[in-house]
Amino acid sequence: MTDQHIASAFDRDLEEVQAHLMKMGGMVEDAIRESAKSLKRRDEELAELVRKNDKKIDALDLQIQEECARVLALRQPIASDLRTVLTVMKVAANLERIGDYAKNMAKRTSVLVHMQPIDGASGAIKRMSTEAQQMLSDALDAFIRRDADLAQDVRHRDLEIDQMYNALFREFLTFMMEDPRNISSCMHLHFIAKNIERMGDHVTSIADQVIYLVKGELPDEARPKGNAPNYEIPVADTVGGGK
Amino acid sequence: MQDIKITARGVQVHYGDTHAIKDVSVDIQDNTVTAFIGPSGCGKSTFLRCLNRMNDTIDICRVTGDILLDGEDIYDKRVDPVQLRAKVGMVFQKPNPFPKSIYDNIAYGPRIHGLARNKADLDDIVEKSLRRGAIWDEVKDRLHAPGTGLSGGQQQRLCIARAVATEPEVLLMDEPCSALDPIATAQVEELIDELRENYSVVIVTHSMQQAARVSQKTAFFHLGNLVEFGDTDQIFTNPSDPRTESYITGRIG
Numbered sequence: 090m091t092d093q094h095i096a097s098a099f100d101r102d103l104e105e106v107q108a109h110l111m112k113m114g115g116m117v118e119d120a121i122r123e124s125a126k127s128l129k130r131r132d133e134e135l136a137e138l139v140r141k142n143d144k145k146i147d148a149l150d151l152q153i154q155e156e157c158a159r160v161l162a163l164r165q166p167i168a169s170d171l172r173t174v175l176t177v178m179k180v181a182a183n184l185e186r187i188g189d190y191a192k193n194m195a196k197r198t199s200v201l202v203h204m205q206p207i208d209g210a211s212g213a214i215k216r217m218s219t220e221a222q223q224m225l226s227d228a229l230d231a232f233i234r235r236d237a238d239l240a241q242d243v244r245h246r247d248l249e250i251d252q253m254y255n256a257l258f259r260e261f262l263t264f265m266m267e268d269p270r271n272i273s274s275c276m277h278l279h280f281i282a283k284n285i286e287r288m289g290d291h292v293t294s295i296a297d298q299v300i301y302l303v304k305g306e307l308p309d310e311a312r313p314k315g316n317a318p319n320y321e322i323p324v325a326d327t328v329g330g331g332k
Numbered sequence: 333m334q335d336i337k338i339t340a341r342g343v344q345v346h347y348g349d350t351h352a353i354k355d356v357s358v359d360i361q362d363n364t365v366t367a368f369i370g371p372s373g374c375g376k377s378t379f380l381r382c383l384n385r386m387n388d389t390i391d392i393c394r395v396t397g398d399i400l401l402d403g404e405d406i407y408d409k410r411v412d413p414v415q416l417r418a419k420v421g422m423v424f425q426k427p428n429p430f431p432k433s434i435y436d437n438i439a440y441g442p443r444i445h446g447l448a449r450n451k452a453d454l455d456d457i458v459e460k461s462l463r464r465g466a467i468w469d470e471v472k473d474r475l476h477a478p479g480t481g482l483s484g485g486q487q488q489r490l491c492i493a494r495a496v497a498t499e500p501e502v503l504l505m506d507e508p509c510s511a512l513d514p515i516a517t518a519q520v521e522e523l524i525d526e527l528r529e530n531y532s533v534v535i536v537t538h539s540m541q542q543a544a545r546v547s548q549k550t551a552f553f554h555l556g557n558l559v560e561f562g563d564t565d566q567i568f569t570n571p572s573d574p575r576t577e578s579y580i581t582g583r584i585g
Contacts, residue, residue, distance in 0.1 A: 094581070096582060165541055168569060168577050
């Protein structure tokens with residue numbers, strides 16, 4: 090729908106709230122990138138900055154929700170206009186959660202910088218978070234371009250994040266079994282990996298919303314899911330390190 | 333799924349040289365509120381008036397195609413338009429009570445159609461109709477006061493009560509709330525929702541929100557064409573025709 094409303098103020102309201110959503114999306118992308126960078130570089134200052142910036146993300150979410158409520162009350166949007174407002178509200182809520190996960194990564198990073206690093210972990214987490222951030226960037230592009238195909242592509246890519254998480258889960262488990270002194274840092278690293286995995290789920294939800302926005306209905310086809318990790322603890326004598 | 337009350341097939345209306353309705357086919361369900369929406373001059377009122385042959389009174393108007401009420405052709409030569417209009421009642425944009433008492437406004441139709449055998453019967457019909465019109469409590473103590481002395485919203489509900497007094501099966505409403513304030517509008521809308529239990533209701537409205545609130549089915553007319561007809565839920569959340577979308581979202585289209 091490229092035609093303009095007869096009431097041009099309605100167009101301005103809708104454009105404004107979408108612009109704010111894109112700004113919020115950019116801030117959340119930054120938060121993902123910077124929190125992973127702070128972990129990789131063991132940069133406590135950068136981690137602190139990510140934590141501080143999350144307050145701005147939360148404030149923007151609140152502002153967007155209020156603007157949407159105002160449009161609903163004053164303009165009574167219907168059809169594609171209604172879907173736009175509903176989608177903005179849900180996407181903003183998803184972005185806010187992703188921001189929280191990035192903040193939590195930064196918080197754990199502040200603890201991890203004071204511990205012995207785990208070989209290869211921060212690099213793997215950086216790759217995983219780069220993938221999540223790229224997915225988010227594409228999901229937001231799909232929103233602004235009303236591109237359901239790109240949104241569908243994003244949904245399918247969540248599989249890669251799930252697989253990366255499963256691989257890391259097994260790796261951390263092995264580290265912990267090898268040397269109990271790794272447990273503290275591996276627990277934190279595992280939570281960080283889990284946070285990124287959850288980010289992927291929220292990005293998928295954003296992509297679902299984009300499909301709803303474009304087509305008027307949520308995708309019904311189930312998206313591919315990574316196999317759940319084997320949550321069983323490996324038997325001691327096959328891994329070694331048991332008493 | 334409700335039974336079909338009115339079936340229209342290939343309906344065309346000409347006013348002299350003007351082609352006002354172009355090949356419209358639609359099924360109107362029983363116990364359902366169907367809303368006709370569309371910009372001014374799109375043909376929605378013209379089509380509504382075809383459903384009880386109100387266009388017969390206009391000399392230059394020519395209606396072709398089939399309109400069936402319960403499977404019977406309403407344009408058949410043997411059909412008496414007066415009898416038809418008792419079955420297919422109508423409420424207009426401006427409340428138009430007769431310059432008579434409230435009682436006589438309601439009693440007029442049942443009297444000429446011979447629906448009451450005696451005074452007690454007629455009293456019953458008047459009370460029942462005023463109750464169905466959701467106005468009984470407000471007028472029961474002044475049934476012999478003139479209907480024109482009521483407020484606009486009360487007059488419109490009186491007209492609805494008058495329309496239901498002849499035991500119609502279908503109620504046609506041509507912008508019944510356009511002259512009413514928001515409270516009277518809400519009362520009439522509440523009434524329309526109640527009437528659905530007993531009647532098939534067709535309402536023409538310029539208010540998108542009203543169509544969305546009161547109807548289960550919506551038909552969008554544009555330039556004499558029936559562009560889209562479907563469940564109101566779907567029309568207002570995800571219309572399939574871009575012209576419907578443009579119109580209901582208030583865009584130039």
